[in-house]
Amino acid sequence: MERKMNYQLGIYLLLPKKWEEIIGEIKNSLLPLNSSQTTPHISIYNCAIKKESFNTVFDILKRINQKPFSITFDKVKVNINDGYYFLDIPHLKDLSKLQKDIITLINPVRNGLIRQKDIKKIKNGSYSDKQVGYINKYGHARVFDLYNPHITFGISKTDNRKKLVINLTDKVKKIKSKSFEIKEITVGLFEEESNKKEFEKKIKLGII
16 A cells, blocks of 8 residues: 655745855754755745645735744754754744745645644643644644744754854854845645655745
8 A cells, every 4th residue: 555645834034055065064063953954044934734735825825914024043053852943033023924924825735634743742731832833723733922933053962062152153254244135935845754855946025
């Protein structure tokens, strides 16, 4: 019997070429996160959907009515629980509004589907009650007030986390401009287990 494939929708922001090159070098120097894409990006929203729903989702997202806006990165941080390093992005009003608008449009198409990885984490007790509530209602644990925009670097097993943060911060300084304008969002469909990309399309902001 052919194994059923599970798919997840990813909506994210791709980075300017120079950012992508420098952060790509940093990612390659660390261990990868299983859930992270190879290409550096800022995630906005992920959820489970049926493969055949992708084009419907893409068409619906064209309704987003938001002008381009700028974002600025903050500093390199490390998650003390699982040792993954990331570049923090301030929680901007425009970015929060964009996520909210996307969820409002897409959640009905999700039709209650939940990613298998989240089902496992719920069973393992890895999520708070609030996160479980968000997963059940919106398909993802980190939405709205729990949204934490960032650019993932990767994992390190080093015991000297402070030294690594300083080292990564020095590498990030090669990016001359800390800000860039968001003019479009990228929408991708991925096999959940392998994270293999099936489709990827872009939507310009400010066009409706």
